[in-house]
Amino acid sequence: MSDTKDKCAAAREMMVARQLIPRGITDPRVLSAFRRVPRHRFVGGQLNHSAYEDHPLPIGEGQTISQPYMVACMTQCLQLAGGERVLEIGTGSGYQAAILAECAREVYTVERVPALAKKAEAILGELGYTNVRFLTADGTEGWPEHAPYEGIIVTAGAPQIPKPLVEQLTPGGRLVIPVGGGWSQELMVVRREGDAVTEEPVCGCVFVPLVGKFGWKEDRR
Numbered sequence: 646m647s648d649t650k651d652k653c654a655a656a657r658e659m660m661v662a663r664q665l666i667p668r669g670i671t672d673p674r675v676l677s678a679f680r681r682v683p684r685h686r687f688v689g690g691q692l693n694h695s696a697y698e699d700h701p702l703p704i705g706e707g708q709t710i711s712q713p714y715m716v717a718c719m720t721q722c723l724q725l726a727g728g729e730r731v732l733e734i735g736t737g738s739g740y741q742a743a744i745l746a747e748c749a750r751e752v753y754t755v756e757r758v759p760a761l762a763k764k765a766e767a768i769l770g771e772l773g774y775t776n777v778r779f780l781t782a783d784g785t786e787g788w789p790e791h792a793p794y795e796g797i798i799v800t801a802g803a804p805q806i807p808k809p810l811v812e813q814l815t816p817g818g819r820l821v822i823p824v825g826g827g828w829s830q831e832l833m834v835v836r837r838e839g840d841a842v843t844e845e846p847v848c849g850c851v852f853v854p855l856v857g858k859f860g861w862k863e864d865r866r
């Protein structure tokens with residue numbers, strides 16, 4: 646194993662031990678995904694050294710990759726057992742998609758900015774993930790072609806819960822989504838049980854805006 650590889654594996658182990666476990670991330674699937682996925686590959690050259698630190702990072706096009714803890718918390722909220730089909734809205738760097746690819750059977754990920762989608766697809770390909778499919782489109786409409794999904798995760802802040810996403814959940818499926826204003830939101834877990842839909846707040850959070858038909862009308866930030 647090369648020196649850099651060793652260093653990155655050690656940085657990941659430290660991230661898990663210091664940032665995730667003490668804050669209540671206990672799901673073994675999520676923890677082992679964080680030990681495996683090389684986050685430094687998703688954040689671009691100069692930022693390599695800070696890839697495993699406890700904060701979000703810029704990924705270009707005015708977008709950000711979330712803090713490791715937030716990615717872990719959202720993934721844990723999906724309660725994946727390994728056999729699921731999961732939809733992600735907001736591919737961004739592709740890091741969250743890689744974490745999901747480690748925890749679920751099939752991942753469908755939608756991004757509205759073509760340059761980001763292209764880059765993410767290339768990195769995930771290089772890393773050997775074969776269970777992730779990409780679409781460049783407005784993800785507030787979901788990806789109806791492959792619905793329903795046991796889990797849906799939205800990694801941008803929505804003004805309200807987009808109806809098409811709830812409709813694309815399986816019975817008992819979970820939607821994890823930040824909902825609120827342009828500058829801060831509440832992370833919500835939405836569950837579909839037959840005709841009933843329940844909503845449970847998890848914690849406060851800050852995401853870039855979800856822009857689209859069932860999101861914000863434009864990115865004003």
Ligand code: SAH
Binds near residue numbers: 740
């Ligand atoms: N999950 C990403 C973080 C994404 S940041 C990661 O792991 O790196 C949020 C992303 O959502 C941005 O890339 C932004 O372009 C995208 N986005 C915003 N509105 C969207 C929409 N309606 N459909 C799809 N993607 C959207």
